[in-house]
Amino acid sequence: MGILEVKNVNKRFGGLQALGDVNLSVNERTVHAIIGPNGAGKSTLLNCLIGKLIPDTGSVMFDGQLVLGLKPYEINQMGISRVFQTPEIFGDLTVLENMMIPIFAKRDGSFRLHAFESTLNEGEIIDQAMVLLESLGMADKRTMQSASLSRGDKRRLEIGMCLAQEPRLLLLDEPTAGMARADTNNTIDLLKQIKDERDITITIIEHDMHVVFSLAERITVLAQGSPLVEDTPDNIKGHPKVREAYLGESA
Amino acid sequence: MLGLNKQDTSLFLIVVAMTVLAPFFLNPFPSESSLALFNAGYPDLMQRFVIFGIFAIGFNILFGLTGYLSFGHAAFLGVGSYAAVWIFKLFTYNVIPAIVFSVIVAGAFALFIGYISLRRSGIYFSILTLAFAQMSFALAYSVLSNPNFNLTNGETGLQVYGDDLQIFHRENLPDFPHLFGLSMRANYELEIGSWLFNFSAGYYICAIIMIAAFYLAVRIFRSPFGTMLRAVKSNQTRMYYTGLNARPYTLAAFVVSGMYAGLAGGLMAAVDPLAGAERMQWTASGEVVLMTILGGTGTLIGPILGAGFIKYFENIFSKINDTILHGWFAFLPEGLENLMVAIVHPFIGKGWHLTLGILFMLVIIFLPGGLVEGGQRILNLLRRRNGQKSDADKSAQSTPAE
Numbered sequence: 081m082g083i084l085e086v087k088n089v090n091k092r093f094g095g096l097q098a099l100g101d102v103n104l105s106v107n108e109r110t111v112h113a114i115i116g117p118n119g120a121g122k123s124t125l126l127n128c129l130i131g132k133l134i135p136d137t138g139s140v141m142f143d144g145q146l147v148l149g150l151k152p153y154e155i156n157q158m159g160i161s162r163v164f165q166t167p168e169i170f171g172d173l174t175v176l177e178n179m180m181i182p183i184f185a186k187r188d189g190s191f192r193l194h195a196f197e198s199t200l201n202e203g204e205i206i207d208q209a210m211v212l213l214e215s216l217g218m219a220d221k222r223t224m225q226s227a228s229l230s231r232g233d234k235r236r237l238e239i240g241m242c243l244a245q246e247p248r249l250l251l252l253d254e255p256t257a258g259m260a261r262a263d264t265n266n267t268i269d270l271l272k273q274i275k276d277e278r279d280i281t282i283t284i285i286e287h288d289m290h291v292v293f294s295l296a297e298r299i300t301v302l303a304q305g306s307p308l309v310e311d312t313p314d315n316i317k318g319h320p321k322v323r324e325a326y327l328g329e330s331a
Numbered sequence: 332m333l334g335l336n337k338q339d340t341s342l343f344l345i346v347v348a349m350t351v352l353a354p355f356f357l358n359p360f361p362s363e364s365s366l367a368l369f370n371a372g373y374p375d376l377m378q379r380f381v382i383f384g385i386f387a388i389g390f391n392i393l394f395g396l397t398g399y400l401s402f403g404h405a406a407f408l409g410v411g412s413y414a415a416v417w418i419f420k421l422f423t424y425n426v427i428p429a430i431v432f433s434v435i436v437a438g439a440f441a442l443f444i445g446y447i448s449l450r451r452s453g454i455y456f457s458i459l460t461l462a463f464a465q466m467s468f469a470l471a472y473s474v475l476s477n478p479n480f481n482l483t484n485g486e487t488g489l490q491v492y493g494d495d496l497q498i499f500h501r502e503n504l505p506d507f508p509h510l511f512g513l514s515m516r517a518n519y520e521l522e523i524g525s526w527l528f529n530f531s532a533g534y535y536i537c538a539i540i541m542i543a544a545f546y547l548a549v550r551i552f553r554s555p556f557g558t559m560l561r562a563v564k565s566n567q568t569r570m571y572y573t574g575l576n577a578r579p580y581t582l583a584a585f586v587v588s589g590m591y592a593g594l595a596g597g598l599m600a601a602v603d604p605l606a607g608a609e610r611m612q613w614t615a616s617g618e619v620v621l622m623t624i625l626g627g628t629g630t631l632i633g634p635i636l637g638a639g640f641i642k643y644f645e646n647i648f649s650k651i652n653d654t655i656l657h658g659w660f661a662f663l664p665e666g667l668e669n670l671m672v673a674i675v676h677p678f679i680g681k682g683w684h685l686t687l688g689i690l691f692m693l694v695i696i697f698l699p700g701g702l703v704e705g706g707q708r709i710l711n712l713l714r715r716r717n718g719q720k721s722d723a724d725k726s727a728q729s730t731p732a733e
Contacts, residue, residue, distance in 0.1 A: 130572065156574035168572070170565040173558070181562055182573045184555055190576040193583055195556040198334055202555060245574065 081144075083108040083281050084129070084249060089138030091124055091305075098124045099135065100305045106249075106298075111275055111282045113292045113313075116302035117326055122285045123165075125302070126253055129283075130162050131155045142249065153190050161242035162251045166258075167234035169241065171227030175218060178226050178237055179209035182244040209244070216240045216270070232263030239270060243278070250274075252284040256291050268294050293317070301325060339549050342632060346545050350538040353377055354528045361525035368655065369647055374518055374531030376646050378602045380639045381534070381541040382595050387622040387634030388541075388548045389591020393584050394620070395629035396557060398564035402457045402616050403444065403464030407437040407589040409471060409611030411596025413482070416489045416606045423499035424491075424508050424604075426515065426536070430597040437593020438586055445585035449578060452567075464616055471608035488607035508601045510536055515602050533602045540598065541635075544591060549631055551587070560584050592619075621687075625694055627701030636702045641687065648683035 082105035091099040099121045106112045114122050127133040129140055131152040140147050147155050156162075170178050183205045188194065213219045216236050221229065226237060235255060242250055255271070256264040268291055275282060275295070286292045292299065292313070299316045301308040303325040309316065316322055335343060358372030371377070390404055411433035418429040448459040476485030483489055491497075505514035515533035522528075551557050562570050563577045570577050600606055609615070618641065626637025656675055660668040678686045698704045 151576070152571040153574050153576045156572055162572050164568075164572075168566055168569040170562050170569060172565040173561060177558055177561075180555075181558065181570075181575070184559070185574040188555075190574055191579040193556060195551050195554050195583075195587075197554050198550070199553055199555050199558055200336060241569075241573065 082106045083143055084283065085139075085141040086125070086129070087139045087141070089125070089128060089135040089140065091121075091128060091133065091135050098305050099128070102138070102302075102305070102307060104300060104307065104310075106281060106283055108248075108281050109279065110297045111271075111284065111295050112298045112300065113284045113286060113296035114300045114302055115286060115289075115292055116308075119304075120302040120325075121305040122302055123253060124305075126162070126251055126285055129155075129251060130160060156245070156247075157185075157190060159248035160251065161245055161247035161249070163235075163238055163242055163253065163255055165253045167231070167238045169226050169234055169238050171225070173226060174222065175213065175224050175226050175229070175237060176206070176209055176222040178241060179213055179244060180205050182241045183208050186245045212240050212244055230263075232259060232266060235259070235263070235267060236270060239267075239274070243274065247280065249281045249283065252282065252286075254286055254288075255284065256286070256288055264288065264291065267291075271295055333546065335549060335553070339553065339631070343546060343549060346632065346635065347542055350381060350542060353380070353538070354530055354534070358526060358528055362527040363525055365658065368650060371643055371647065372529060374529055374534050375602075376642065377529075377531065377534045378537050378598075379642045379646075381537045382598045382602070383619070383622065383638035383642055384635040385537075385541050385544045385598070386592055386595035386619050387626065387638040388544055389588040389595070390619045391588075391623050391628065391630075391634040392548060392551060392560075392591065393588035394623055395634075396552070396560035396564065397581050397584050399449070399452065399581060399585070400457045400620065401448075401460040401585070401588075402613065402620070403448075403460035403462075403467075404588070404592050404619055405611050405613070405615035406444070406464040406467040407441055407592035408596040408599070408615065409467065409606065409608065410440050411437045411593030412600040412606035412610055413471070413489055413596075414593070415597040415600035416491065416604055419491050419497070419508065419600070419604050420489075420495040421498065423497065424504065424506070425499070426508050426510055426597075426601040429508070429601060430540075430594065433593045433597025433600070434590045435593075437596065438590040440593075441586045441589020442582070445582050445589065449581050449585060461613060461616070464611060465613060468608055468611040468613075471611055483606075483608060485608070488605050490605045508604050537598050537602065540594070544594065545631075545635070552631060556580070556583070621691060625691060625701055627703030630701070630703040633701050633703040640702065644687055644690070645683060648679050648686050649681065651679040653680075 084104070084106040086102055086104040089099055089102040102125060114125065116122055124133065128135045129147070131147065131150055131154070134149060142158055142160060145158065147158065170181065180202070187205070210219060210222070213222055218233065218236060221233070226234065229237065239255070256267050259267065271282065272295065274280065284295065296313050298310065299313055300310040301316065301322050308321055308325055309319055311319070333340070354372050354377065357377065358370045360366040360370050386408060390401070394400055414433040414436040415429035418432050422428060444460065444463045448456055448463065451459060471483040473485055475482040504512055508515045510532070513532050515536065517532035519530040520527060521530065559575065559580050563580055567577050596610070599610070622637035622641050623634045624637070625640060626635065627633025653672060653676060656672045656679070657668065660671045663671060676682070694701060
């Protein structure tokens, strides 16, 4: 029984069957990659996991609990964090404030009316945020407005914000899309470090095979909305069905 | 001091000094001089400065922090006024219960309107609030004013009559809103040379309340709650996927700002015990939007400056008439004098809105951050002149929204 269990999930957009009978089981403390050609339904699947989309049929269980129909913030509070394809951070806020918000969310839940306390008196939260920024190598940027960070730093910050919540499952949607090689390698190193240091399960959607094969312990190949194969990276590399899905039948 | 950091404390002290000393510096011209026209230090106008200051401070908590642009805040102002006048009519002319009741009623009303309007964001939210405010206006203007059930007294406006109940009214108390016997109309005139300064009880009571309201706003801005509200404005997607529910945050901000508007409405009734439906009209809602933007959205002091700016021009420009203009241009040859008067004429008196519109456009185009940005630019310029470039760099790096 994995930490994440997807059973018979179907999702239709009009005439398009985006997901057809998807079954997926992610084991705890593994890095599980979901790959597949464009339009295979990877992002749709991810959106079904975090409550952005509701599948037409099927079920999604996280740690034995049904997440279907819950609001995104409720799913997040259960311990699932998501990193987006384009970094979603609080651009108008400083780097430190960005890092403090998820820590508040972890401490105070989805809403608390702490209108008469001073942020400056939240020493514990500031300390925790600083420790995380330190570990990301961004401590010196704490007073910068986060919108002015480089693409790579925005991604680091977003991953850091997700980690600040100490999630049990971290979902990454093409975390290195549109990045320069150096930034991509930095992100891979960061994710490896996270995997080694933390008690965390990572599910990653990725196009870049370099990233996938550097990180993944288990790979599911999705094609036309259905899982094609699931295996270890070594076995996936030479799998004929995978080649076919990516390169067409003639290859 | 008072749980504020150094920068905020000095800002707070500036606001305190500004409001306490307003009777002096708003009356810079001797009362007999031709420039006395530009004096703003009379009780009626000073009261309006601080009351609209409160209104704008509250509006800024919603608009400045969360970015939700409400076009219906005048509804809460009007509801606050009606609530206060009802307390005057039924119980007592003492302003404390009236103001407390105004805030409560406006808060409850804001909870209702906010709960529905906040289901949408952006332009749809603005339209919903506008619709609610116009419905409130229609209710106050006609529906809730019929012989069987007269809550608002329609066109005439709600006011206190001699045969009203006023259970707690006593003979020795003033027949006007008062604070434990001190009439809101009480005024002390101080004559120094050819200057005349007015110290009005009504003004100072309103000013103290505005200072308290400002202090509260600073605390909210600097609280974790304030950070969350800015997070709502910045990125709601990230907010939801960080385990935070933006709805109760925005609703809380909406209710708080509605209560500020109710407070302002209650004070308006306290200085002049009359509540009319026109106070709820969309133009009044638009005015507070202008005040906030003109002063500097999301800044602490901006809304107060914007409110003062607009109310000053409204009162001063609308007072200028052609006779005064002829006086100003009398030194010119007659033909030229008439021409100048004809050119300036559309911008004064009833045309003051035209002046305001032009000023608003100039500010938005050249100072998108409002008057506060103008002030900051001047400060930076002065600092650079003094060779303290490092200071300017430091302030540019520090957190925004001061």
